Amino acid sequence: MNMSDYNKSTSPFIQLLGVILLSILTSGCQHLKFFPDATENVATPELRPEAKTKATTIETHEFQISDDQAMVGKIAAVYTRENDTLSDIARHFGLGYNDISKANPAIAPWTPAPDSRVLLPLQFILPDAPHKGIILNLANMRLFYYPKQPPGKVFTYPVGIGRQGWSTPMGLTSIVAKKANPTWVVPASIHQEHAQKGDSLPSVVAAGPNNPLGLYAMRLGFPRYLIHGTNKPYGIGMQISHGCVQLYPEDIEILFKNASLGMPVRIVHQPYLTAWHEDMLYLEANEPLQKWTQDKGRLKKQLLKQLRQVSSKRNVAIDWEKVDSIIERSDGIPTPILKQSPDVTDIAANAVQLEHPEKLYQQPVVGELKDSDWSILVASFDSELEAQELTTMLNHQGPIIPARKIKKNNAYQVIAGPFKNKKEVNAIAKRIRMDFEIDVEPLKPLSISGN
Amino acid sequence: MKKVIKLSMIALTFSLIAACATTSDVEDLQSQVNGLNTSVKEASANAASAQTTASDAAAKAEAAKAAANEAAQLSEDANAKLNKKFKRSMMK
Numbered sequence: 001m002n003m004s005d006y007n008k009s010t011s012p013f014i015q016l017l018g019v020i021l022l023s024i025l026t027s028g029c030q031h032l033k034f035f036p037d038a039t040e041n042v043a044t045p046e047l048r049p050e051a052k053t054k055a056t057t058i059e060t061h062e063f064q065i066s067d068d069q070a071m072v073g074k075i076a077a078v079y080t081r082e083n084d085t086l087s088d089i090a091r092h093f094g095l096g097y098n099d100i101s102k103a104n105p106a107i108a109p110w111t112p113a114p115d116s117r118v119l120l121p122l123q124f125i126l127p128d129a130p131h132k133g134i135i136l137n138l139a140n141m142r143l144f145y146y147p148k149q150p151p152g153k154v155f156t157y158p159v160g161i162g163r164q165g166w167s168t169p170m171g172l173t174s175i176v177a178k179k180a181n182p183t184w185v186v187p188a189s190i191h192q193e194h195a196q197k198g199d200s201l202p203s204v205v206a207a208g209p210n211n212p213l214g215l216y217a218m219r220l221g222f223p224r225y226l227i228h229g230t231n232k233p234y235g236i237g238m239q240i241s242h243g244c245v246q247l248y249p250e251d252i253e254i255l256f257k258n259a260s261l262g263m264p265v266r267i268v269h270q271p272y273l274t275a276w277h278e279d280m281l282y283l284e285a286n287e288p289l290q291k292w293t294q295d296k297g298r299l300k301k302q303l304l305k306q307l308r309q310v311s312s313k314r315n316v317a318i319d320w321e322k323v324d325s326i327i328e329r330s331d332g333i334p335t336p337i338l339k340q341s342p343d344v345t346d347i348a349a350n351a352v353q354l355e356h357p358e359k360l361y362q363q364p365v366v367g368e369l370k371d372s373d374w375s376i377l378v379a380s381f382d383s384e385l386e387a388q389e390l391t392t393m394l395n396h397q398g399p400i401i402p403a404r405k406i407k408k409n410n411a412y413q414v415i416a417g418p419f420k421n422k423k424e425v426n427a428i429a430k431r432i433r434m435d436f437e438i439d440v441e442p443l444k445p446l447s448i449s450g451n
Numbered sequence: 452m453k454k455v456i457k458l459s460m461i462a463l464t465f466s467l468i469a470a471c472a473t474t475s476d477v478e479d480l481q482s483q484v485n486g487l488n489t490s491v492k493e494a495s496a497n498a499a500s501a502q503t504t505a506s507d508a509a510a511k512a513e514a515a516k517a518a519a520n521e522a523a524q525l526s527e528d529a530n531a532k533l534n535k536k537f538k539r540s541m542m543k
Binding site for chain 2: 108160163212230232234238241390393396397398431436437
C-alpha cells in the first residue's frame, strides 16, 4: 500500500473518528470524569469523620492471646472536640502521656485544635519475657499482666515510673503485701527533698485525696518499692516517682483485685520490640530511658543482629532504611519492616476510626466562679493559647486546681478558683508557686471581674 | 538620445523625491531612537528603583521571618518550660 492508497483508505475512518471525538467533547463532558465536580474532593488525605464508618468501642486493656502471639490490639484514631487535651484522650483509652504525645508529635498536648485527628497507639508488642504474672517494660512505661485464670489473656496498663536519679529497680521480684486505703509513711529522703523546696511534709499522710499512693498499694519484694495508684493521674506515662510504679486509679483497682500475694513481677527495659504477626515482621521502637542513653548504640546493634538472624532464618527481606527511620522516630508504634510493607502513614490512614465518646473518662470539669468566691490570679498572657495551656495544666493537677481563662481588656487572665476560704487560697497559691514558679496573687471575694 | 535624457530626468526626479523621503524617515527614526533612549533610561531607572524596593521588601520579609522564627522558638521554649513544670507538679 502506498501513501495515497493509505490516505484514501483511512480518510473516511479518520473522519468518522473525528465525528465521534467531537461528539464526545461536546456532549460527553458531563459524563466523563476528566474534571472532578466542584463539590468532589480531588484528594482526601484523611476522610472526614462523617464520611467513614466509625467504631464506638475498641479493646484497650484486655486482650485474648494464643501461645505464640507476640502482639495485641489495633491502632485507632479519634477526632478531638473543643477543650479536649491529649491527656484526657489518653486516659479515656488507657494510654499514658508518653504513648499519646509520641504518637502525635504535631499536636499540642494541652491545646489541640478542635477536630484534630489523634492517633491512639493501642497496638502493643509484648515484652520478651515469660508470660507469667506481671511484666513491666520501663522503656515504654507499660505493664502487662498475664492471669493464671482465665488463661490466654493479657491485661495491659500504662504506668508512671521512677524519675532520673530515682530509678525503678529491674529484675525479678514478687508481690509481698497488698493494702487498700494505704497510709503513706514519708521516707526521710523525700522529706529532705521537699524541705529543700521549702515544703514540709507530715511524717504520715492518711488515705484520701492528698495521698500520693491513691486507694491501693502492693508492696514488692524489692525493699521500699510499691505498685500503687495515684492522686495525680495525669502523671501516668511520665518518669515522676521515687522509683515506685504508679497506675491510673481505675487501673490499679482492677490489678489490685486480680493480683495475688507471691505473684511474680519482672521489670525489664526493652526499648526495641519485635513481633511476627499475621506473616509480617513488626518493630516497635522507644527511646531508651535516660539511664541507658549511653547504651543506645549497643541496644541498636543488638536489635540489628537479631533482625539479621530472623531475616536469614525465615528467608525474608527486611527494609533496613525503614528500620533506621523507626528507630529515629521512636514513637512506640509497631510498624511492619519487611520490604514493600506499609509505612507509618499507611498505618495512620488505616487506623480504626472511633466515634468521640460522649464524655471522656474523668475529664476535669470546672465549676462556675462567682464574685463572692475566693480565687487566685495565676497569670496574665497576651496569647490566648498560652493562657489556655496553663489553665488546662492547672485543671489536670492532682487534686484538681479549678481554673479558667478570662479575657480582660487585651489580655487573658488565668484565674483559679472557686476556693472556700483564705486558708485554702493560701495552700493552693503555695502549690502553684512551688510547682510552676509563678508569683500568683490571691483575690478576695468581689475583686474579680471579667469582660 | 532625447528619450534617454527624458528618462534620465524622470529618474533623477524620482531619486530626489525618494532621497527627500529617506531623510525625513531618518529624522523620524532618529527621533524615535531618541525617544526610545529616554524610555530605556526611564525603564532602567524604574528597574533600579524596583530592584531597590524588591531588595527592601526581601530584607523586610527576611527580618519578619527571623522575628517569626524567634517568636516561635520563644513560644516553643515557653511550652517546653511549662511542660517541665507540669511534669514536676506530677511528682509526689
